[in-house]
Amino acid sequence: NAGVTQTPKFRILKIGQSMTLQCTQDMNHNYMYWYRQDPGMGLKLIYYSVGAGITDKGEVPNGYNVSRSTTEDFPLRLELAAPSQTSVYFCASSYLISAGGPDTQYFGPGTRLTVL
Amino acid sequence: GENVEQHPSTLSVQEGDSAVIKCTYSDSASNYFPWYKQELGKGPQLIIDIRSNVGEKKDQRIAVTLNKTAKHFSLHITETQPEDSAVYFCAASTSDSWGKLQFGAGTQVVVTP
Secondary structure, eight states, rough: OOEEEEOEEEEETTOOOOOOEEEESOOOSSSSEEEEEOOTEEEEEEEEEEEEEEEEEEOTTEEEEEOOOSSSSSEESSSSGGGGOEEEEEEEEOOOOTTTTOOOEEEEOOEEEEEE | OOEEEEESSSEEEEEEEEEEEEEEEOOOOOOOOEEEEOOHHHHHEEEEETTTTSSEEETTTEEEEETTTEEEEEEEEEEGGGOOEEEEOOOOOOGGTTOOOOOOEEEEEEEEE
């Protein structure tokens, strides 16, 4: 298993440009998440999905959109890039949530995005 | 919503000594507390987790303790080695939050030989 893969690894955007960050997992996980990590800070949740066709906002969703057409893929779209979106973006996935609590979240290697 | 505070922000230890990182949480419904290790340029990796029906969990040199009454949990690393140098994050989650993790701000651990 490759686990959670993300592309690209690095990207520089100009203000106002658009791009899609790709995320794929091969563990048949139903839950997937997008986080951003700013320097010296913890990770903040942008969007999450509990299954194909179902997505919802996290803590910091403004400026982003997501879709989940398959179990494996969970792309994150930036429509009008702004300098405030300069960050490292991590995708994560987990299997299920039971009465005992959430399952382990597995993270991808991240995409480092700079908006100039 | 849940708020997780993590201390200290940096921790320097001599090789062989112990390291302790503490986190407090605000939501008494939180029942899952993972710890992640993040090496430079990589994504976070789970190193240990604890659920609210357990007070302590150990895995070789790593242990986590949970005090539900005081709403805090701690990571203990014994016999530290240079490869333990990394940023460590605590997090908390509840069963009814779709697995959404609330992370602490992280602790930079430096183990000096």
